[in-house]
Amino acid sequence: MKRHQVDKRYSVSGLFILEIDATDMRDARETAERILVNSGIDGKVIQIEEVQKE
Structure with a gap:
């Protein structure tokens, strides 16, 4: 594959x-x-919500 x-x-x-x-x-x-850190993303966690498993 050519880059x-x-x-x-x-x-x-x-x-x-x-x-x-x-x-x-x-x-x-x-x-x-x-x-986020391990992926090299400079991100902030803003909100956490519990979700129902499907």
Whole structure:
């Protein structure tokens, strides 16, 4: 596969929702923050809601 030459750098921002399996809201927040950091995303956790499993 041929790679494209990268000439420019872009900052891309958006809103994202992560569904996390966790024991409580604190665990969900910490897990989400860890996922963001490990993915190289400078993000902030704003809201946590419990969702029903399908």
